[in-house]
Amino acid sequence: MAADIRPKRPFRWHIGIFLAPAVLVYTAIMILPLAGTLQLSLFRNIEQHQVFVGLENFRTLFGDPNWSVGFWNALRNNVWFFIIHMIVQNPIGVMLAALLSSPKLRFAAFYRTAIFVPTILSFVIVGFAWKLILSPLWGVAPHLMDLVGLKSLFTPWLGKEQYALTALSLISVWQFVGIPMMLIYAALLSIPEEVIEAAECDGITGLSQFWKIKLPLILPSIGIISILTFVGNFNAFDLIYTAQGALAGPNYSTDILGTFLYRAFFGFQLQTGDPNMGAAIATMMFLIILGGVCVYLFLVQTRLRRYQF
Amino acid sequence: MSTATHSLPRTIGAHAILLTYTVIALFPVILVIMNSFKSRAGIFGAPLTPPTPKTFDLIGYTTVIGQGDFIHYFQNSLVVTVASLFFVLLFGAMAAFALSEYRFRGNSLMGLYLALGIMIPIRLGTVAILQLMVASGLVNTLTALILVYTAQGLPLAVFILSEFMKQVSDDLKNAGRIDGLSEYTIFFRLVLPLVRPSMATVAVFTMIPIWNDLWFPLILAPSEETKTVTLGAQLFLGQFVTNWNAILAALSLAIMPVLILYVIFSRQLIRGITSGAVK
Numbered sequence: 001m002a003a004d005i006r007p008k009r010p011f012r013w014h015i016g017i018f019l020a021p022a023v024l025v026y027t028a029i030m031i032l033p034l035a036g037t038l039q040l041s042l043f044r045n046i047e048q049h050q051v052f053v054g055l056e057n058f059r060t061l062f063g064d065p066n067w068s069v070g071f072w073n074a075l076r077n078n079v080w081f082f083i084i085h086m087i088v089q090n091p092i093g094v095m096l097a098a099l100l101s102s103p104k105l106r107f108a109a110f111y112r113t114a115i116f117v118p119t120i121l122s123f124v125i126v127g128f129a130w131k132l133i134l135s136p137l138w139g140v141a142p143h144l145m146d147l148v149g150l151k152s153l154f155t156p157w158l159g160k161e162q163y164a165l166t167a168l169s170l171i172s173v174w175q176f177v178g179i180p181m182m183l184i185y186a187a188l189l190s191i192p193e194e195v196i197e198a199a200e201c202d203g204i205t206g207l208s209q210f211w212k213i214k215l216p217l218i219l220p221s222i223g224i225i226s227i228l229t230f231v232g233n234f235n236a237f238d239l240i241y242t243a244q245g246a247l248a249g250p251n252y253s254t255d256i257l258g259t260f261l262y263r264a265f266f267g268f269q270l271q272t273g274d275p276n277m278g279a280a281i282a283t284m285m286f287l288i289i290l291g292g293v294c295v296y297l298f299l300v301q302t303r304l305r306r307y308q309f
Numbered sequence: 310m311s312t313a314t315h316s317l318p319r320t321i322g323a324h325a326i327l328l329t330y331t332v333i334a335l336f337p338v339i340l341v342i343m344n345s346f347k348s349r350a351g352i353f354g355a356p357l358t359p360p361t362p363k364t365f366d367l368i369g370y371t372t373v374i375g376q377g378d379f380i381h382y383f384q385n386s387l388v389v390t391v392a393s394l395f396f397v398l399l400f401g402a403m404a405a406f407a408l409s410e411y412r413f414r415g416n417s418l419m420g421l422y423l424a425l426g427i428m429i430p431i432r433l434g435t436v437a438i439l440q441l442m443v444a445s446g447l448v449n450t451l452t453a454l455i456l457v458y459t460a461q462g463l464p465l466a467v468f469i470l471s472e473f474m475k476q477v478s479d480d481l482k483n484a485g486r487i488d489g490l491s492e493y494t495i496f497f498r499l500v501l502p503l504v505r506p507s508m509a510t511v512a513v514f515t516m517i518p519i520w521n522d523l524w525f526p527l528i529l530a531p532s533e534e535t536k537t538v539t540l541g542a543q544l545f546l547g548q549f550v551t552n553w554n555a556i557l558a559a560l561s562l563a564i565m566p567v568l569i570l571y572v573i574f575s576r577q578l579i580r581g582i583t584s585g586a587v588k
Binding site: 012014015017018019021022023025026028029030031032033034035036037039040092095096099100102105106107109110111112113114115116117118119120121122123124125126128129130132133138139140143144174177178182206227231235237238241242258261265266275278279282285286289290293 | 319320323324326327328330331333334335337338340341352353356357396399400401403404406407408411413419422423425426428429430431432433434435436437438439440441456457459460461463464467491492493496517520521522523524528539542543546553556557560563564567568571572575578579
């Protein structure tokens, strides 16, 4: 009976057939181009031929002020973009999730659904809608600030070099706060009832219960959210492009690695596009993201595991 | 449940904070939709009031529908999203079944290989993807986008679906084998119907980034015939910077289909996230 059910000897073709389409598409469209991009960064187009130049492109990227100034500026802005996300998005997400998960809260489903709405919208919509709202022409933002007596603080944030990047980061936070909220909410719901009851027996309730019992238990989820945010931020492009254009104005103050890559690859104004330099920048982004993921996997996750059940 | 933790002031405080944040989350969306139904004077005169009979005007919508070929862009987006979604779900489920059902050499290595793409964004390979598409003559075709989005969606789909497929009872599958069903029939007839709820979760997660993506349409398919609605809206908004009626109407047109789908599927999506599918 068992012989033809799961034969041990003959090659099990069906495994290959089940795996083949996914592996083929994934390898051909994702892995090979990724490897190809890393490889391209070591070549340069000289007289219509791709010539191997070793790390020459990276030397240009870091040594030639035409490139290095832009690269460091983009990297610095990207780090700031990430920091704002970490210090604004995650605490708000945790707070909202903690409030939502309190038992017997009415309208919890409504709040959840409503707060998640911005996350499903495209960057084009979000970027433009906020551009309109913050526009001094329309006057919605100054009008609202006038209602609370803060009108004097209004400036066209997106147009000022010192504020534009922070304003855009906050817009991005507004859009994505739903994700940490949902993931933390899920983590809070999965805390066993007994743990909470034991804490209540010991007289630990309310806020101190949150800090002492729940927060340590949801740390792994906060770790996952941090790495997701990191990967998303260092790969971001759309919001800056829609709100500020490929030049990431004013005066490159909102330039991040994604827009820098786009300009290097496709060219802009006086500079022509250079696929090899684009590949070199993509390689740097790859290394940064890989570094972040490794830090997470080897440092953060192994430590956090200890608190898990 | 102890009552001490849910005192009245605490509940009111919780509602106040949640309500405030809900207003912050919804305000821009409502503001845009509300003003898209107003005349220019209404938009600038009283942006915060809903359209009244005096300010009601559909000029923005007539401009958008007259100028941009939005119906066509919308069709493109629909074709790309539905086709990619179909391939992600089919190929993803097949691979997830192979990984979760059979023990074979290289199983966990294959799982790890497919999971790489969850963390490393496909965008970093853009330079070589464009070369590949140019070489195969797929630039400015919807096929190029479908291929890229299929590859982009597969890693997460395989990861989530294999978690769920592990939960399908072995007895059921073995009963099928005893009845002489082939492995393919077991997959398509027994396992797939059972994991349908998780397929819906994966579908929602895959769909949103594809529908909203700007990067690949901009790079791989910027021609008039292949523009997606996201790219079309972006270009349209760029051209009509001073025509506020048209901009607000275009934004509303882009928001509404997504919003309607979300309201229909939000229960599914939220259950998907909170069931611990993404951990």
